Amino acid sequence: MKYLHEYRDSGLARSLLKALQKRDYGDRSLRLMEICGTHTVAMFRLGLRQLLPPSVQLISGPGCPVCVTAVDDVDRALWLAQQPGVIVTTFGDLMRVPGSCSSLAQEKSRGGAVRMVYASFDALQVARDNPHKEVVFLGIGFETTAPTVAAAMLQASREGIENFSVVSMHKLLPPAMKALLDGKGMDLHGFICPGHVSTVIGAAAYEEIVLQHAIPCVVTGFETLDLLQGLHLLVDQVLEGKARVINQYSRAVSWEGNPAAQKLLGRVFEPADAPWRGLGVIPGSGLKIRKEWQFLDAASRFAIPRMESREHEGCRCGEVLRGAMTPPQCGLFGKACNPETPVGPCMVSSEGTCGAYHQYHPED
């Protein structure tokens, strides 16, 4: 298949890896964070963590959308699922994320109207098919997903679909990266920037971070050679004391990003402060629905009560998401918490760090 095999060439990969292993790091220890959960999983699948020299450490970041969803937001979704006449539609990843007392999957098994969809347009179809029900779509995801939800809202308004609304829990990654760098004790030397978020926001979106924090940022693809080249570009910069944005994934990411998607996103949503699991409220890191689109905002259509939410006491997802801890350091990892009975969201999601550790290194 095109754009796949050529980026998996094992001969080239071996040379690139060997070169990383042979570099002179002196007494330096490089902490490089991959923001995106898809990168975390790709690195595990390749066994990269084991193959890199001890001087290069990969730290997993907060780029798994369901993992960073605050437990209050999960509880609000659960409340909606319990309302008569309401159908809650959601991406599959959120189904098994535990709220304070239950999950959407549990609500569904108890007869709650919860439907899993693959795309925002599918949720709109559920609304067309069920004109006498209120259909709520749970909008989670980053800059990649938000425009797709905006597209469904635009379509709903064009068609005059009145029984459709959206809960916007979308989040923006650059503000979270800044918050991580502003936090205490976060010794990071470079970011492997998310490939597909960058498709929308463009490589230019990281310039401000580089300027303010002098930290190298490399937008990286997901294949073996992409990852290795991305690492080379970061290591080079760190060892040479440079910091700039480099776009390794230029076949899928342009410097400015996707203007059509950005425009639609900005038409429907505006930045707002948002709560992140493990990171607290980060200014300007969320997207709320603009006033003009309030008629499609589930938050104004339903009187959702304030939640008395609580996270599971032993779950250390917050620290894992900040890169302050690895999953095996959590006392519940692989015992009370495993993919069958996940205690925290980081174990549920296919992009979650705990889930990835469990799948690839259950014994660590």
Next chain:
Amino acid sequence: MCLAIPAEIIEIEEEMAVVSVGGALRKASLMLLPEPPKEGDYVIVHAGFALHTVDPAEAEESLRLLRELASAAEDENLP
């Protein structure tokens, strides 16, 4: 939610396309692409929407850089 591999456009009908993701056929909306793609183009698809048309020239260039990097690395790897 993220498909990390590019999808090939098989058929376009107005703003929707049938795409092949490693052989599996799916539907994807084209309405978020800045430029309309053609059949045979590869696109990055996320949650049912194409978000970028893979640029063949950029892909070539990045492979060229990769090979260059690898051969420089090979030279250094020689004892």
